[in-house]
Amino acid sequence: MRRIRRVMDFTRSLSAFELLAEIMPGGTPARVVADIARHCRFAHGSVMVFPSVRPAGRTASTLSWRPSD
DSSP states (O other): OHHHHHHHHHHHHOOOOHHHHHSTTTOOHHHHHHHHHHHOOOOOOOOOOOOOOOTOOOOOOHHSSOOOO
């Protein structure tokens, strides 16, 4: 949880331009980042979790999410 909190704090500390500059492909011109920042805002993010150990008896298929009917 501390790592997630650090990422959240870091993200909140940046302006839209700074945040976009961090996530855009390397070499993206500053004018392009500035144009995007003028028209966009950071509304949400996501966290991807990859367990380092699979629970005993579980296969990849039993760990997959499937919508209920």
